[in-house]
Amino acid sequence: MELRFSGLSKRFGRRAVLRNVNGAAKPGEVLVVTGPNGSGKSTLLNILGGLLRPSQGEVSYLANGRALPKEEWHRHLGVCAPDLSVYEELSAMENLRFFTQVRGLRLPDKELAAVLEQLGLKGADFSRPVKQFSSGMLQRVKLAQALVHRPEVLLLDEPSSNLDEAGHRLLKELVMAWRERATVVVATNDPREVAWGDRVLELAH
Numbered sequence: 001m002e003l004r005f006s007g008l009s010k011r012f013g014r015r016a017v018l019r020n021v022n023g024a025a026k027p028g029e030v031l032v033v034t035g036p037n038g039s040g041k042s043t044l045l046n047i048l049g050g051l052l053r054p055s056q057g058e059v060s061y062l063a064n065g066r067a068l069p070k071e072e073w074h075r076h077l078g079v080c081a082p083d084l085s086v087y088e089e090l091s092a093m094e095n096l097r098f099f100t101q102v103r104g105l106r107l108p109d110k111e112l113a114a115v116l117e118q119l120g121l122k123g124a125d126f127s128r129p130v131k132q133f134s135s136g137m138l139q140r141v142k143l144a145q146a147l148v149h150r151p152e153v154l155l156l157d158e159p160s161s162n163l164d165e166a167g168h169r170l171l172k173e174l175v176m177a178w179r180e181r182a183t184v185v186v187a188t189n190d191p192r193e194v195a196w197g198d199r200v201l202e203l204a205h
Contacts, residue, residue, distance in 0.1 A: 001063050001076060001152040002026040003048070003183050008057035010043050017043045021057070023201045025183045027152075030175060032197030033187040039203035041187040042081065045157045048185065049079045061153065075103065078151030080142050080159055088131035092116055092141050095130060099145045107148070115148045116141075120170055135162035143171070147178070154178055157187045172196065 008021040017040040025031035033041050046052035048059055050073045061068040061076065068076065086095050096112045116126060119140040125133070130141055139162045146154060156175070160168050175196055178184055186193055194200060 001061050001183055003061055003153060005048065005059045006057060008044065008047060008054045010040065010047065011055045021203065025185060025199060027183050028179060029198040030179050030184045030186060030196050031199045031201060032194050033185065033201045033203065034189060034194050035203030036205060039205055041203060042157050045081065045155050045185065045187050049077055049155050076152045078146035078149065078154045080146040081157035082161060084142060086130050086138065086141050089129055091127045092121060092130055093126040095141060096144060096148050100148060103149055105149055112148060115144045119144050120167065136164055136167055139163055140167065152182050154182050154184045156185065159186060160190060160193065
């Protein structure tokens with residue numbers, strides 16, 4: 001699924017966070033959004049994910065040349081962001097089960113477990129409340145939520161947050177594998193992740 005956005009601006013009161021931002025990405029590509037803290041990276045990804053309305057500009061997702069209605073975006077997007085939370089009283093498996101059911105999907109536990117294992121979580125972790133997890137393990141659960149429904153567009157905001165070196169290597173492998181089947185957008189200041197980009201969009205204050 002192809003992503004296009006043009007003329008995106010966002011103001012919060014008198015403060016302009018984004019000004020006339022343009023970009024595009026298509027399946028098989030990684031678009032990296034980078035820039036200093038406060039330049040609007042997270043704001044841009046929230047707009048691309050339909051979580052925030054732009055003050056100006058347009059976002060389009062194109063499937064076979066047809067623009068996808070906004071009410072259908074959530075079926076096709078996978079989002080991992082710092083401000084998206086998990087239910088701490090639930091286990092990793094229960095979080096994924098709830099997440100998919102909210103989207104009208106009923107995936108067998110075998111498929112949910114496969115996604116958690118892909119992200120380096122072990123079977124013994126599946127049934128523990130995630131409030132017992134380290135910050136790095138919680139980040140892996142968030143990544144699992146983004147991947148579990150096999151999205152056609154993956155929006156990752158600071159995806160390596162709280163991951164150790166092994167987790168970062170795993171993240172790179174996942175992004176490189178996922179680009180073969182989807183459009184991937186990564187917001188980051190990490191030079192290692194900027195290097196993943198087929199396209200790089202640099203935001204300024």
